[in-house]
Structures are given as C-alpha cells and as structure tokens.
Amino acid sequence: MLYPTYTRRSDPFAVMRSMLRDFERTSPGRATQPVFPAVNVWQGDEAVAITAELPGVDPADIDISVKENVLTLSGERKAPGVPEGARWHRNERGFGKFARSVRLPFVAAEDKVEARMTNGVLRIVIGRPEEDKPRKIEIKAA
Amino acid sequence: MTNDVTHTADKTPAETPETTTGSRIYRPLTDIVETTDGVTLMLEMPGVAAEDVDITLEKRVLTIRGKVHATQPEKLQLAYAEYGEGDFERAFTMSDDFDPDKIGAQVSNGVLTLTLPRAAEAQPKKITVTAS
Numbered sequence: 001m002l003y004p005t006y007t008r009r010s011d012p013f014a015v016m017r018s019m020l021r022d023f024e025r026t027s028p029g030r031a032t033q034p035v036f037p038a039v040n041v042w043q044g045d046e047a048v049a050i051t052a053e054l055p056g057v058d059p060a061d062i063d064i065s066v067k068e069n070v071l072t073l074s075g076e077r078k079a080p081g082v083p084e085g086a087r088w089h090r091n092e093r094g095f096g097k098f099a100r101s102v103r104l105p106f107v108a109a110e111d112k113v114e115a116r117m118t119n120g121v122l123r124i125v126i127g128r129p130e131e132d133k134p135r136k137i138e139i140k141a142a
Numbered sequence: 143m144t145n146d147v148t149h150t151a152d153k154t155p156a157e158t159p160e161t162t163t164g165s166r167i168y169r170p171l172t173d174i175v176e177t178t179d180g181v182t183l184m185l186e187m188p189g190v191a192a193e194d195v196d197i198t199l200e201k202r203v204l205t206i207r208g209k210v211h212a213t214q215p216e217k218l219q220l221a222y223a224e225y226g227e228g229d230f231e232r233a234f235t236m237s238d239d240f241d242p243d244k245i246g247a248q249v250s251n252g253v254l255t256l257t258l259p260r261a262a263e264a265q266p267k268k269i270t271v272t273a274s
Contacts, residue, residue, distance in 0.1 A: 034152075038225035042218035049215040053188035053225060055252035080184055082175050089174035093186055120188035120252015121213055 036098045037073070037122075043105075045134055047127045050102055055120035056080075056093065064115050064124060066108045071124070074099035106132040156231050166228035170208070170254075180240070180259035187230045188252035189213065195254055199242045205233040206254065 042049040052073065054062065062075040079095040082088075104126060112127030156169040170185040187195070190208035198205045208230040239261050246257040 039222075040220060040224060041222040042215050043221040044215075044218035046217060047215075049218050051213050051215070053252070055186040055188040056184075057251060059251075080173065082182075083177050085178060086182075087176040089176055089181075091173055092171040093173050093184070117251075118189075118213075119191050119211070119249070120186075123213060123215065125215060 035100065036077075036094065037100060039073075039100065039102060041102065045128070047125050048104060048106075049126070050124045052100075052122045053120065054117070054122050057120070059117045059122075062117070062122065064113070066104075066110060066113055066126075069104045069107050070101050071104055071108070071113075071126070072099065072101045073122075073124075153225060155228075158231055166226055167231050168226075168228050169232050170206070170230045172232065180257060181236075183234075183254075183256040183258070185230070185232065185254045185256070186252065187249075187254055189227065190230060190249070190252065190254070192249040195247065195249060197245070197247055197256065199236070199240065199245065202236050202238050203233055204236050204256075204258075205231075206256070207231050208254070 037052040037054050040051045042051070050071065050073075054075075054077075057075055057077050061078065062073070065072050065074075074097070076097045077093075077095045106129060108126045109129055112129070113124065114127075115122065115124045117123070154169045156167045158167050161167060170187050172186075173184040175182045175184075185206060185208075187208040187210075189210040189212075191211065194209040194211070196205075196207040196209075210227055210229050212227055236258070240258045241261045244259050244261075246259075248255045
C-alpha cells in the first residue's frame with residue numbers, strides 16, 4: 001500500500017487515519033472494485049502533474065475536463081479486433097469505459113492544462129495560477 | 143486532492159531474479175488469440191517505445207523484454223503514487239512450429255502486438271489409419 005507522502009510532514013496522525021480508513025475498506029463486506037486508471041500525482045512550485053498508464057487506449061478516446069478544482073479523466077478501452085473463428089488462449093487485459101476524478105489543490109485555469117500521451121502513458125500538467133505560487137518573504141532589517 | 147487511499151488494479155511483479163539496481167520488473171498483462179494462420183499476442187507495456195522492445199525465440203521459449211522510459215515531469219516531485227514504474231519481462235513456451243524469421247512485432251499506444259504465423263510445412267497433416 002502506498003500512502004500520500006506529503007501528509008507525513010505536517011500531520012503525524014494523517015498516516016494513521018489513512019491506514020484506519022484503508023482497514024475499513026478492506027474489511028469483509030465492503031469489497032471495492034479496482035479503480036482504473038491508476039494515477040501518480042506530482043507536485044512542484046510551478047505546476048502539478050498527473051500521470052496515468054493507459055495502454056491500448058487511443059488518445060482520441062480520452063476526454064480530459066477541468067471544472068474549478070476537479071480534473072476528470074474519462075474514456076474507453078476498446079477490445080482488440082479479432083478475426084472470426086479466433087480462439088482465445090488468454091484474456092488478461094481489461095476493456096470498457098472508465099472515469100476518474102482528481103481534486104487539485106487550486107482552481108485550474110483552462111489554458112494552463114497541457115496533456116500529452118507517449119507510448120500509452122498519459123501526462124497532464126496543470127500550471128499553478130500566479131496567486132497560488134509560493135512567495136518568498138523578505139525579512140526587513142529592523 | 144483527497145487523502146483517501148484508492149484501491150487500484152495492481153501491476154504484478156515478474157517472478158524473475160532481482161535486479162542489481164533494486165528496480166522492479168513487471169509482468170505485462172497479455173491477451174493471446176489463436177487464429178487460422180497462427181498466434182497473436184498482445185502485451186500491455188505502457189512507457190515502452192518500439193526501439194526498446196527486445197524479443198527472442200530460442201528453443202521454443204519466446205522472451206519479451208521492454209525497457210521503460212521513466213516519466214518524471216521536470217521540477218516536480220512525486221506526491222502520491224498508485225502505480226510503480228519498471229521494465230517489463232515475460233516468457234512463453236511455444237510449440238515448435240513457428241518460424242522465427244516470420245514473427246511480426248508492432249507497438250502502438252503502449253501495447254506490443256506479436257504475430258507468429260505457423261510454418262507452412264507444419265500445417266496439420268492427417269494420417270489415415272488403415273484397417274489390416
């Protein structure tokens with residue numbers, strides 16, 4: 001299990017709370033469906049980035065929308081075209097529609113969202129608005 | 143961004159010897175379809191470019207290796223991770239009627255498609271049993 005790393009710095013109980021929540025989820029009777037796609041979230045002073053592995057998904061079949069501070073990623077994994085009379089030996093990959101929302105730490109401006117897909121890995125970079133960027137505060141001599 | 147831990151479909155680490163660098167090796171999810179001319183394999187290898195795929199067929203063992211280009215957005219630090227990145231590796235034992243020179247491989251959107259046509263001389267021959 002992976003936990004958000006940034007919570008460890010400020011709030012010592014965040015990880016414990018997160019673990020408790022996780023325990024509730026994995027307890028019997030509340031079996032959850034795995035979520036697709038898995039995302040990694042990157043943070044920096046200038047931007048926030050979201051990466052996701054979407055093998056076999058055509059970039060044209062992916063919809064990315066931003067509403068205030070929520071980014072939604074949706075689309076469809078299409079099953080490969082197989083000639084008639086073909087026999088399946090193995091079918092491990094999944095297909096179908098998917099949707100995923102990620103809450104951003106700020107309200108994103110539409111023109112600051114950039115998405116790129118390389119070899120089945122989607123990368124969305126969202127620029128931080130000026131007012132959200134960290135500012136250096138000068139200390140004045142008394 | 144919420145602090146909830148999301149349950150995602152895990153990538154399976156390959157059952158191979160450890161790497162010296164400590165990085166993980168994953169087992170790509172594979173679809174295998176048998177058609178009239180041969181066998182088609184579709185392997186999910188996100189982050190692997192066409193030139194970084196290595197396919198060998200030796201003594202009936204088909205080995206597929208893919209080297210991943212790590213996605214590290216510039217000047218950004220990983221804040222939350224649901225999936226790991228690592229090279230891909232998987233091997234299959236094939237029947238011996240494939241011609242290694244005729245294997246076709248193609249990568250698109252992180253999926254490697256391998257087509258293995260069966261050798262012509264290996265097409266099934268029916269043997270009739272005569273009653274004595």
